[in-house]
Structure formats: C-alpha cells, structure tokens
Amino acid sequence: MDTSAALRIGQPRAVSGQMDADDPASFNHCFAEVNGIRMHYIDEGEGPLVILLHGFPYLWYMWRRQIGALAAAGFRVVVPDQRGFGQSDRPDAIEAYDMSQSVGDMVGLMKALGETSAVIVGHDLGAWVAQAAAMLRPDLFRGLVMLNTPVPPRGKVKPTIGLREMAKGRVYHHLYFQQIGKPDREFASDPRKTLRSVFYSVSGSAVGAERWRLFVEAGEPILNAFTEPKEFPTWLSARAIDYYVDEYTRTGFTSAINYYRCRDRNWEITSFLDGAVVRQPSLFIGGAADPSLEPVEIRSVYDGLDTYLPGLQKKVLLPGVGHAAAEESADQVNALLLEFLEQFTR
Template sequence: MNIPSQGGTAEVSHRFVQTNGIQMHIAEQGEGPLVVLLHGFPETSHSWRHQFAALAAAGYHVVAPDQRGYGRTDRPEAVEHYSQLHLVGDIIGLLDALGEEQAVLVGHDWGSQVAWNTALLRPDRVRGVVALGLPYFPRGPMSAVAGMTHALGPGFYMNYLQQPGVADAELARDPRASVLRLFQWGFGDSPHAEAATLPMVPEGGTLSDILPEAGALPAWLTEADLDVYAEAFARTGFTGGLNWWRTMDLSWELTAPWQGAPMTTPALYVYGERDGSVQLPGLDQLIANLQYLVPNLTRTVVLPGVGHWTQQEGPEEVNAELLKFLGAL
C-alpha cells in the first residue's frame, strides 16, 4: 500500500506489517542493512523525513514506524499494553516481519528508550544503538517518575500526565496548536529551551501554564510539516502517546530481571546543546558516566544551538554522525 510520501520524498513508500499483536504502519526507503528509526512524543515517522534519503543513498534499508499508539499504527485501549516490554516486543516483531535478524536502532526522545531497552533485552537482534536526546538509563532503585518526583516534588510534569484523560483532553482541544506549543517548548532558538526552566505544573494548573503560546513556526518546521502532525493527532488523539508515561512504574517493575544487566551494544549518543531534557536532575551525571554504563559507546556528540527536536533541528549534523557510526560497524 502506498500513501503520499513525507516531505516530498517520492522514494519513501508506506505499508503495514503485523507485529506483536498489532498492525504497524511503516515508512521505508532503500536497500541494504536495516536501520530502524524510532520517533518520540509528539511525533510520528514524519520526524525522520530528513534522514530517509541520506541513509538510503548510503546503502541502507531505512524503516521508520509509527510506534504503538501513534499515527496509523494500532492504539490498544488498555494502558498496561504500553509498557517497555510491549514496545520492545513491537520492534522485535517488526524485524521478524521484515525478515531481518538484526538492525541498527536510532531513537529520539521516547524512541531512544525503546532502542536502549531493545538492546538490553534482546542484544542478539541489535547491531547498534544511536540515541538522540536521552542517554541510557540503567534500572535504578525506583522508577524514573518516582525519582524525579522525589527530587522535584509533585508538580513535576510527569505526574500531571499520569492522570487518565486530563492531559489528553487538554491537548486534543486544538491538536495543531498543542503540537506547535510542545515543539516551541524545546527547540534551540526558543527562549523556553533555557536550561534553568524545569517543567513544573503549578498546583491546580495545567500544561498550558508551562507551555509557550503558539507563535511563529521555528525555521526547521514548515506549515506542511505541522499539517502532517496536526492531522495525525486530530485523528488519533494524544492518549496513545501519553500512555507511555502512564506505564513508567509498570515498566520499572517488569524489568526487575534485568537489574544490573550489561549494555554491550555498540552505541552513539547525540544531544542538543539547548535540550532542556538533559538538564533534569541527575542527567548530567548519567551523561558524564555514560562510557562506564555503555562500554561500547563510540562517542558522545553535542550539537551547538540545537534543542530537543534533534534530527529535525540539525538534520545535516545528525545524518553525518549516523553515517559515520554506521560505516564503522
């Protein structure tokens, strides 16, 4: 099945595959070793529009799924069906559906966590990991949301997202404005990308209290790009993506058998200089110690002037780092 291509790239084709009990929409281009691109929130496979042609031209089969709960991929109703074990299972099932034993996984935002966890749980299926934005988080004595709440208090935005239906309804009132406001919250030139700005929802407040007003589009985002995202979330709502946060405690419980397991996969870590997510408490120590946590980490790259939307804001720099890493495997 073919759907109009992303970003005007005619060579990108679209189809559906069955994986882990769901139907998954994928965009793909090229032939060769498999590279799977895993998006974050609030994104879809469209966030990789600048990577398809560059990687395909270099001799790779590039596949970007809409992950569980997003875009044209199925959205299971039960919240517990969004745990990291389910999300990792989706990627393993995707490799099976494509007839591939292994792939390099490139993840951004939440997609980075899926990439890391797939390498942790199934290192036999992962040739390499490229994480954009978020470093490897080894399982700790408490879940990440519990740890951040302990450090920052109940106003930390993850707690607001835990409430069923609340953020969902708020964001769905105007999907286009919501996506734009989320993008404007974290891009490099935005005044809201300052490192000192922690995402704290005031008591009795909402996300609207901490998101910037929807203004002019950043230079890296066109009206057509925003239309793609707005149409997707107008059709699906935001619940599928928000359910990833709502299973953080569950995922922490389910991954207890991998406590202390080594992360052995070759890896590359890339983040933006102005990405506020890496300024959260404890992340500076994680990044400083990443070589010890990921012994086969080839390098850590900081992109000047880039915010949270790494591959969209700095596509040429990201593509160059991807090709360098892939070529060395």
C-alpha cells in the same frame, strides 16, 4: 490532509532521488501484522537495516530528513509509527504500552521484514524502546543510537518516586501524565496550538521565557509550560506542522501518553535487568540547548553514559540545538549517524 491514499503494502525500494522530505506521499508506506497489532512503517533503501524510532509528540515523520540520506548511503531504513501513534494500531489498555510490548513490536517487525540484525536508533521515548531492545536482544540489535534522551539503567526505586524527588513539590511532565484523562483532554483541546507550542519550546530556537518549563506547580495545566510562537523557525515547515496536526487530530493523545503511564510498570517487570548494560557499539546525540538536560539528575545520566553503555563510541551535544535534534539540525545528525553506521557495512 488525507494521506490514506498514499499508503500501500510494499517492499523496500531503492531511493529514486525524487523524494520530497516534507511530502509524506513521497515515501514508501507499508503495513505489517506484528505482535498482535497492525504497524505502519516507512521502508526505503537496500542494505544493512537501520530502524528509526520517534518520540513524543512526534511520528515516523520526524525522521523524514534522515530517511533519504541513510538510504542513499546504502542502508535499508525502516521507520515505524510506534504502537499508539499515527497510523499504527492503538490498543485501549494502558499496559499494552509497557516495554515488553514495545520491544516485542520491534522483534516482530524484524521478523516481518525478513531481517536478522539491525542498528536501532531512538529519540525521546523511542530511545527508551531502543535501549531496552538492544539490552534484551543483543542477537538482533547490533548497534544503538540514542537521540536527546540519555536513558539510565534500571533504578533502585520506582521512577515516579525518583521523579517526585527531582521535582521538589512541583510536577514534571512524566508525573502529570500519570493522571487519567486530564492531560489527554488538554493536549487534544487544540492540537495545532499544542504541537506548535511543544515543538517550539523544546527546541533550541526558543529563548528566555519561551523555553520549555520543565516543572509546573501543583494544579497548573501542563501546557502552561510551553509557548506558541508567532512564526515557526524554518526547520519545521507549515506543511510539516499540518501533517502532525492532522494525525494527532485524528488519533488524539491518549495512547501516546500511555507510554508514560507505564513508567512504574516497566520498572516492576524488569527486576531481572538490575545491573544490565548495553555492550554493543553505541552513540548519543543531544542538543546543548535541550531544556530536558537541565536537571542535575538527568545531566548526571548523560555524564555517566559510558558506565551504562560500555560500547559508547561518542556522545555529542550540538550547539544551539534543543530536544528535537533530527528536526532542528538534520544535516549534523545525518553526518553523525553515517559516521557511526559505517562500521556496520564492513
């Protein structure tokens, strides 16, 4: 599917009511030069700015059912493909994906938009970026929402050391992704099977042995941890899967995986954040059936969120929902976002 014809440099627009959420061409696609890269983003609605950041292996498109709802409620909704994803630039260097660059992208995007404040919302690795942006630039980011991934404060040791302790001789995906080339090739060998398997196994729809196995054995391919379903649940249409597959077939997975290869680098360059917290109003939305919350080390981060986020107003685990809450339970996520965002309209 060629979506390039639908893309244009544009301005925010009022919601027409004709938006087909699964059709990428029904959205207002824009580009901006920010922080040395060309960034692709969706820009819909008018009002206080809300920035939505996707995770891996997703794209701007994972927020397609939030965009219209938030824009119709009176918000300007901007949804980028983060650097390395989709139609945004993909720098070659691994260090181009460290947190200083990702936060710099958000600051540059706001400047390009002509905006001076925003609520920032992040899912999965997008939550890492959102949390760092809120911590580093509270003057710009006046509210924070994290979906599915409770981001901890800077730890006492490098992340890979802590993750190896958690894995107990096995291999967690963040550790697997430290390898150069191998995981990239495995994910790209059959993008359709890869994405169908990952999207399904991390969701609340997977049961028993279908569920994402968080740890693989040493030497075991990472994709063994996921199961491709015969049929996909209704929350992700064939058209939606096609869009994801087409984009990752075109781009590959290397640049996206490079975010994980910067885990230790991010720790090394942020010693000045020891003890720092996010004091702005914040919200956490997760899934009660999210496999990623099962390790006690990660669950303890969720349990202690109010310590790391003094402005935390609510944390919610949606029953039956897995690691892609915005995809799996769009209406519930929309309601929670709108409830939280209402305070920023006063």
